[in-house]
Amino acid sequence: MEREVATLETGAICCAWNYCGQRLAVGFVDGSISIHDSLDCPAASSSSPSSKWKAHGSRVLNVVWAPPECGDAIACICDDGTFSLWEETEEDTQQPTWKLCKLFESSGSCALDLQFSVFYSSLKMVAAYSDGCVKVYELLDPLELNKWQLQAEFQNVLDSVSRFGKAQCTSASIAWNPQRGESQQTSFVLGFSSDLPQFNSSKIWEFEEAHQRWIPVTELALPGDDGDKVDAVAWAPNIGRPFEIIAVATCKGIAIWHVVLDRESDGRLSTEKVALLAGHDGEVWQLEWDMGGMTLASTGSDGTVRLWQSNINGVWHEQAALDCNGAQS
Numbered sequence: 001m002e003r004e005v006a007t008l009e010t011g012a013i014c015c016a017w018n019y020c021g022q023r024l025a026v027g028f029v030d031g032s033i034s035i036h037d038s039l040d041c042p043a044a045s046s047s048s049p050s051s052k053w054k055a056h057g058s059r060v061l062n063v064v065w066a067p068p069e070c071g072d073a074i075a076c077i078c079d080d081g082t083f084s085l086w087e088e089t090e091e092d093t094q095q096p097t098w099k100l101c102k103l104f105e106s107s108g109s110c111a112l113d114l115q116f117s118v119f120y121s122s123l124k125m126v127a128a129y130s131d132g133c134v135k136v137y138e139l140l141d142p143l144e145l146n147k148w149q150l151q152a153e154f155q156n157v158l159d160s161v162s163r164f165g166k167a168q169c170t171s172a173s174i175a176w177n178p179q180r181g182e183s184q185q186t187s188f189v190l191g192f193s194s195d196l197p198q199f200n201s202s203k204i205w206e207f208e209e210a211h212q213r214w215i216p217v218t219e220l221a222l223p224g225d226d227g228d229k230v231d232a233v234a235w236a237p238n239i240g241r242p243f244e245i246i247a248v249a250t251c252k253g254i255a256i257w258h259v260v261l262d263r264e265s266d267g268r269l270s271t272e273k274v275a276l277l278a279g280h281d282g283e284v285w286q287l288e289w290d291m292g293g294m295t296l297a298s299t300g301s302d303g304t305v306r307l308w309q310s311n312i313n314g315v316w317h318e319q320a321a322l323d324c325n326g327a328q329s
Contacts, residue, residue, distance in 0.1 A: 245293060
């Protein structure tokens with residue numbers, strides 16, 4: 001049964017769903033953020049946000065919920081190049097309010113995307129910037145959101161030192177490896193849309209404990225891909241497969257990759273491109289896996305949400321399509 005979960009005000013430009021709290025954060029062109037609560041309750045009001053405040057002086061490009069270990073907190077990326085962290089607090093008998101925990105200032109480049117991940121000893125956040133730079137931040141106490149430390153900074157290229165000049169990137173997409181096992185290496189996949197093909201292709205970055213550094217362990221691209229600009233990436237949850245599944249959207253469609261995390265002799269990861277999904281008429285904006293890693297949802301500039309699955313033979317197909325007017329096919 002379908003139902004409306006929220007009615008967004010004029011000027012809404014991006015949103016993020018909180019799976020744990022069943023809440024929706026919405027960013028606006030005027031720099032405001034609103035929060036819609038109790039979305040799991042059919043009787044709840046969907047028209048009025050529980051909170052709304054001015055987070056930035058210009059439009060919000062993206063909002064991202066922090067992990068539940070941090071309480072109720074969000075990151076907000078603004079088109080002035082900065083991003084900020086906000087935390088919900090309760091002061092005496094007042095209604096819950098959102099306070100600024102930390103503002104990450106622009107230093108000549110703009111933040112394009114960021115994602116959080118929780119590990120045993122810390123919380124990590126990776127951010128991608130318009131000059132092709134990648135920064136990894138670390139927080140030892142998840143409840144102290146103002147005490148982030150810069151752990152590493154590098155560029156999204158395979159060479160240890162970039163020889164390609166400064167990139168001009170218009171977008172980026174990041175996805176952490178969802179696995180949390182002690183034997184699992186800390187890793188994420190990242191792709192850019194830039195004017196330099198060496199920066200574009202999606203690469204898996206892994207933290208090498210021995211030398212305390214991030215290294216690229218594989219590139220999700222074939223020789224004929226020619227540095228295609230990456231629109232979105234998504235790393236599927238793994239509930240028992242002997243390989244990982246990563247979806248990468250480019251102008252050619254949505255590529256489905258199998259990645260075996262066991263090392264080859266040269267230390268690289270074995271990869272295989274098993275499918276190329278075509279269906280969107282235009283750019284793919286976002287990819288999202290279900291919690292079991294079995295169904296992939298994609299949205300695009302054609303105003304359509306598409307659901308993809310593979311059959312028992314491993315053949316991928318479109319399961320359903322929903323257009324912006326609610327019509328399903």
